[in-house]
Amino acid sequence: MKLWKRSVNVRVGLLYLLPSIILFSMFVFYPMAKTIYLSFFLTNQNGLPVYFNGIENYTYIFSSDEFRNSMKATLLFVIYTVPVSVLIALIMAILANEKLKGIGFYRTIFSSTMGISVAASAVVWLFLFHPSVGAFNNILKAINLPAVQWLLDPEWALLSVSLTTIWMNIGFNFLVILGGLQNIDESLYESATIDGAGYFTKLRRITIPLLSPTLFFIITISLINTFQSFGQIDILTKGGPIQSTNLVVYSIYKEAFVNYQFGTASAQAIVLFAVVLIVTILQFKFGERKVHYQ
Amino acid sequence: MSNLKKLFAFGLMFVLMLIISACNxxxxxxxxxxxxxxxxxxxxxxxxxxxxxxxxxxxxxxxxxxxxxxxxxxxxxxxxxxxxxxxxxxxxxxxxxxxxxxxxxxxxxxxxxxxxxxxxxxxxxxxxxxxxxxxxxxxxxxxxxxxxxxxxxxxxxxxxxxxxxxTPVMLYNKDAFAAAGLDPENPPETFEEVKAAAEKLTNGDMKGFSILLYGWFFEEMLATQGGLYVDADNGRTGEVTEALFNGEEGRRVFEFLKEMNDAGTLGNFGSVWDDIRTAFVSGQVAMYLDSSAGISGVVESAPFEVGAAYIPHSEEADRNGVIIxxxxxxxxxxxxxxxxxxxxxxxxxxxxxxxxxxxxxxxxxxxxxxxxxxxxxxxxxxxxYPQFQVTVDQLQDTKPSTATQGALISVFPESREHIVTAIEELYQGGDPQAVLDKAAESTNRAIEIANKTSGN
Missing domain, CATH: 3.40.190.10 (Periplasmic binding protein-like II)
Structure with a gap:
């Protein structure tokens, strides 16, 4: 009885949560449970789980060079793309935050990559990277540098794909950071100016601290998105050469929809989920300390 | 405060799961x-x-x-x-x-x-x-x-x-042949001849020879030597249990590619058909293997005369012909x-x-x-387009056998991926036998799974 009374808040709360609980169960928990279930099976040519394989799918992927290589490529890819794209977007946003005539034009241009789909931009970059008629190699040729096999050389391919991804991510990052900048109270800058603060002092003491919640948000989202990059890989390299761009999500796709091995694909998906979860928790544990909430 | 944080973290976890499952x-x-x-x-x-x-x-x-x-x-x-x-x-x-x-x-x-x-x-x-x-x-x-x-x-x-x-066919640049002092009407037929011709043809931007990074061309060069891809007569007479493409015939193909790669006479234009065709048409490679279905497009867009020839075979084996x-x-x-x-x-x-x-x-x-x-x-x-005639002749000259009949396995798409990876590793300095063995091992695993799960 006591418990019934005490839990009234919880019960009311649950009632409010009910719609989302139902939706989450349908579209999140059920697929999640199904993925875990499938990860213990081998599937036949029609994708039905027919052979119980225990934890062998997991032991297989952990012992396979291919998956370890995918993990490594994914981590490198995240390291190459996230910091650079956030930094470039930050610099562009600070520049575009100045109140100048015609700044709206630049804001539109800078955020325009957000409006281009992954597939379309990847195709454009595919032409830029083209080994024989691509723009990049023509430029290198014009200044007498040797041509680079952008997407065919395993040393270069991941960098090339990262370059594309940075370019694609800048638009969204720019827009969010610019939004954050516009939210900073003008009066703070005015007082600082009266106190005699210079441009960079204001940037360091006012802009960055007040922007930190936005930066934290954008870094978290970028990390998660980058871990799940797929479209540009599919179009630019198909995971090659020598698996050097075979990011985990692409590897999952190949395993599931080319090889029709839903079991091992599910096991990889679960591992990816765990990794993203750990990275995000770590980020909250260590990254959020530096965030200044108003 | 820390509770709030925890709640937030949990919220984020949910969002995360949502994103992951939404992607799938x-x-x-x-x-x-x-x-x-x-x-x-x-x-x-x-x-x-x-x-x-x-x-x-x-x-x-x-x-x-x-x-x-x-x-x-x-x-x-x-x-x-x-x-x-x-x-x-x-x-x-x-x-x-x-x-x-x-x-x-x-x-x-x-x-x-x-x-x-x-x-x-x-x-x-x-x-x-x-x-x-x-x-x-x-x-x-x-x-x-x-x-x-x-x-x-x-x-x-x-x-x-x-x-x-x-079927596959070897296309070559007749003008480049003439410029290199080779007979444009007498294209190379064996691995050794292709290698020698590639040596002469490589010049500045132009590489001598190339193949598309696609398992099919390996299968064809294997079959024309009479080599089998898998056991049970290429899967035509019983249940397939293992890959055989890492045998002698397969190794010859890989050595052929490796020697040219080491000599700098082999071009690599990736796994997209149009890329290798563009490379050929723009004079970056003098000979390459293409599908007979690609001939008319290439002949039309090439600013030079295009020759077509049978695909090369090893001198240690007779020419058996091509798989459809x-x-x-x-x-x-x-x-x-x-x-x-x-x-x-x-x-x-x-x-x-x-x-x-x-x-x-x-x-x-x-x-x-x-x-x-x-x-x-x-x-x-x-x-x-006299080039078409060559492809028809090549097909009609083919000796019917289990090798040229082609392999029958359900995990072919996956196996092709392993072959492509092996070729890429080879180009990066891998040992022909080692990379082939690795591809065979991966194919064997796929075959094993397919056998385990079929009939259920």
Whole structure:
């Protein structure tokens, strides 16, 4: 009885949560449970789980060079793309935050990559990277540098794909950071100016601290998105050469929809989920300390 | 405060899960949406009385146009059936779509499946072997090209109707040959000769030789030496248990590539057909292997004279010839008998000499019916493009054997990926035998899983 009374808040709360609980169960928990279930099976040519394989799918992927290589490529890819794209977007946003005539034009241009789909931009970059008629190699040729096999050389391919991804991510990052900048109270800058603060002092003491919640948000989202990059890989390299761009999500796709091995694909998906979860928790544990909430 | 943080962290976890599952979910949803959209379109009545025959294919670009033209001609030629041709993406993509509707009433009547999907289709349970209709109808298949039938026949049963068949061919730049002091009318035939020619042809921007990073070309160079891809006579006489392509014949192919790569006479233009063709046309490579279906496009866009030759073979083995590539048409079994009858009628129409002649000259695929080669348009075309003649000769010179019949395994697409990885590793300085063994091992695992899970 006591418990019934005490839990009234919880019960009311649950009632409010009910719609989302139902939706989450349908579209999140059920697929999640199904993925875990499938990860213990081998599937036949029609994708039905027919052979119980225990934890062998997991032991297989952990012992396979291919998956370890995918993990490594994914981590490198995240390291190459996230910091650079956030930094470039930050610099562009600070520049575009100045109140100048015609700044709206630049804001539109800078955020325009957000409006281009992954597939379309990847195709454009595919032409830029083209080994024989691509723009990049023509430029290198014009200044007498040797041509680079952008997407065919395993040393270069991941960098090339990262370059594309940075370019694609800048638009969204720019827009969010610019939004954050516009939210900073003008009066703070005015007082600082009266106190005699210079441009960079204001940037360091006012802009960055007040922007930190936005930066934290954008870094978290970028990390998660980058871990799940797929479209540009599919179009630019198909995971090659020598698996050097075979990011985990692409590897999952190949395993599931080319090889029709839903079991091992599910096991990889679960591992990816765990990794993203750990990275995000770590980020909250260590990254959020530096965030200044108003 | 820390509670709030925890709550936030939990919230984020949920969002995360949502994103992950949405990513997985989206794809599946996209696919079924697309197929749904398309089938709805099809069932919409267009012409009242005619029986609708749905035909899924994977031909894009000029080849799609060619299919659409043939279908339009067929529809105009009779008033019982209405064939509708639907492009469903690449071979891989269309097969994935079929997997979701196979065996149901939503499945198409006719499905075009690439050659390496043959084994999968036979085992899928979605299909009715065309042999059934051949027997019922008393259709004479002896008029069709034997070497092509050979590929699609399993235990003397013809499971699918050959449709677009191609073989590999070596294309070379005749002008570059002349400039390098080689005889343009006498292209190299063996690995050693190709190597020597590549040495002479490599000059500045131009590399001597190249192949597309695609498993098919390896299979062909293996088969022309009489090498088997897998055991049980390439899967033609029993259950496949292991890959054999890492034997002597396979090693010769890899050594051939490695030696040229080390000598700097081999170009690498990736795994996209158009890229290697562009490289050839723009003079970055003097010889390369292409599909016979690519010839007309290359000949038309090349600013120099293009020669066609048989694919090279090792001097340690006789030339056995080539395996048929391309795709065939499968009859589905989930559909009504009326539709099947219409689909069969359409298949027969496709095999007639005039249709095959038209198909051959517009696409470069073989005529399944050799009588087509006597048609006037083909003769004209061959004068214009003598390169076509070479591909037909090469096919007709092929010695029938289990090697040139091609392997029959259900995990072919996966195995091809392993071969491509092996070639890439080879180009990066890998040891021919070691990289081949690795590819064979991965293929063996795929075969093992397929054997474990089939028949369940």
């Amino acid at each position: 979910g989206e794809e599946a949803a996209d696919e079924s949406d697309q197929t749904k959209g398309e089938t709805e379109e099809n069932t919409a009545p267009a012409n009242g009385e005619k029986v609708k025959i749905e035909f899924w294919h994977a031909m894009s670009g000029p080849n799609q146009q060619a299919i659409d033209d043939i279908v339009a001609d067929y529809n105009a030629s009779q008033d019982k059936y209405e064939v509708e041709s639907l492009f469903q993406g690449s071979y891989e993509e269309s097969l994935t779509k079929l997997r979701s509707v196979g065996g149901t009433a939503d499945a198409p009547a006719i499905m075009q499946v690439f050659e390496v999907g043959t084994k999968y289709m036979i085992e899928s349970g979605y299909i009715e072997p065309v042999q059934t209709f051949i027997d019922k109808d008393g259709y004479d298949i002896s008029q069709l090209e034997e070497n092509i039938l050979n590929y699609y026949s399993v235990d003397d049963q013809l499971y699918s109707m050959p449709f677009n068949s191609s 590539g391309g795709a065939s048409l499968w009859m589905m079994n989930g559909i009504s008998e009326e539709e099947q009858a219409g689909a069969w009628d359409f298949m027969k129409y496709l095999q007639t000499a005039p249709v095959q002649a038209k198909w051959h000259v517009t696409t470069g695929y073989f005529a399944i019916n050799p009588a087509a080669y006597d048609e006037a348009i083909v003769k004209e075309r061959w004068i214009q």
